[in-house]
Structures are given as structure tokens and as C-alpha cells.
Amino acid sequence: MAEFRIRKSVPETVRKGEVFEIKTLVTHPMDNGFMFGRDGKRIPRHIIHRFEAIYNGKTVFGADWHVAVSTNPYISFHALAEESGTIEFRWHDDNGTVHVDSVYIQVI
């Protein structure tokens, strides 16, 4: 499997009480288990089945992904700015690993 690369985009500063957009994009094959490789064998399912965003220890957004999510899953969602802190992203892989990344957000 290729390297798991994460791209994320959040505003540098937000005002308190403001709703801001968070965008993430990761590299992942998201093999849906229906495709056949060049050897004629079925490629087993290998997807990220859950995504979570945790803002200052509190889960603000969660998503269950099924096989119909595209390769290199991109997601854009929103959060309400309450206080400065970290937003942690968690991608739960089918192979058991949890890819974790976080970003600092400053609330003014």
C-alpha cells in the first residue's frame, strides 16, 4: 500500500461562535472488493470505514464510510468555534490501523 498521506485545510484563525469549514483529503486505495486485478483475482476489500473529528476532546463529527466512497477520500464538514485548541482527525482502516492527525485552530 502506498504511503498514507494526509492533506488538511482549516482557517488559521476564526472568531468565537463562527462556523468554519474543515477539509481533509487522504491517499487511500479504498478497494471496494468488487474489482479484479490483472491476474484475474478479486482484490479484497480494503477501505477506511470510519472517520472522526475530535475538537478539544469532544467528537464533533463522525462518518461511517462504506464501499461506495471514492478512492483518496475527500471530506468537507463544519465545526463551531468555541475555544482555541486542536482538532484531531481519525481514520479507521479496515486493516486495524487508526491514522491520526491533528491541527491547531486559534479562536479570537
Add this chain to the structure above:
Amino acid sequence: MKRLLPELATEHRGSEAEGCGEPFGMRRFAGLVGRRQALGAIVGGTAAIAALTAVPIPAISSSPNMPEWLAALIAVRLGSTEFVEGRVVLEMPDRADTGLSVPMTVSVPDSPMTDADHVRSIHVVTTRNPQPLVTDYYFTPASGLARVSQRIRLARTQQVYCFALMSDGTSWMTARHVSVALGACADEIFLPDAKQPVDGGTS
């Protein structure tokens, strides 16, 4: 009638229920017909699609007749059968060139997202994908706005349904018809020495 190699036919038989083709038996059918006939069917099918798409089809924003199996699936998974059309908005292109990556945005724009009244979850389901479930989104009042964008796979032209559950117990839905020119499973066709029947993708 020239048949495909028997070992291929047996290989398909085991996979028909979960293959990328039509869920019930279409793959087996494709595995057993001759190449010439399959080609004829493809050409005929393409012509039929061309004939269909040549007629301007009005954009179907919602479907009044949800399939029974979908209603049953939703009742089991979401525990609700009383869905009212409205409030939840599903933004997708009416036509997609490729089903591999179709942009999709779901939202409930008029929800205040307060502790008393917020969107609990949004669920996206398709009618003719090999696996109907697409995504489930879970929100909290701290989400601020119930609006999510993602890119999804569509195996063929079909309806996309979107269901939203609110904290006050109400349930809302919407549906949208999306035409897909080349389905998400079409890369099978382009494999060198493709051993798979060319049934995925367009229909």
C-alpha cells in the same frame, strides 16, 4: 453457440451475488452467452442508451415510489419509516461522466443546530450499487452546520436517496436521479486480456 471457458463460468458463479454487475444473476448470464452475442448485446444496449439519452429527460428531483427493499433496509438500519420529503438537500450533478468519483453535498440548511434542535445523522443510500449503503454522517450541536461534501462511486445510472434524522424525532428524506455515462466498475473492461464479462458500467 461459442461459450467462454468453463472454468471462467464456474468462477463467476461463485461471485454473482456480490460482483459489480447487476446484483441478481446478470453476471452469470454474461458469463454464459457467447462473445458475439455479448458484443451484440453491448452494441444494442449502447444504442438503446443513446436513444434514451437523446430524448431530453426532465431532471427527476425525487422519486415517489421507493423500492420496497430500500424501505425495509431503512426501517431496519434507521428504525424509522416515517420519512417526509423536504428539509434535507442533496446536491449532485444530474449527469456524471464517470461513476468513479461523483461529487456529492448533503445538508440540512435550515437546522439551527442547537442542543434542542439539531440534525442527528444523515444517511446516503443508492438503489443500484452492488452495496446500497454509501455513507452515514453523525452530527452534534458543535458541528455548527449540517453540511458535508464528499465524492462517491456510482456503478450505473440510478437514484440516490438521502435520509436525515433530527433530534426532535422527525425524519426527512430526498432523492435524486443521477445519470452515469461510465460506471464505477468499468475499469474491468480496460484490463488487458480481460477475463471478466463486460457487463459492468453502463445500463
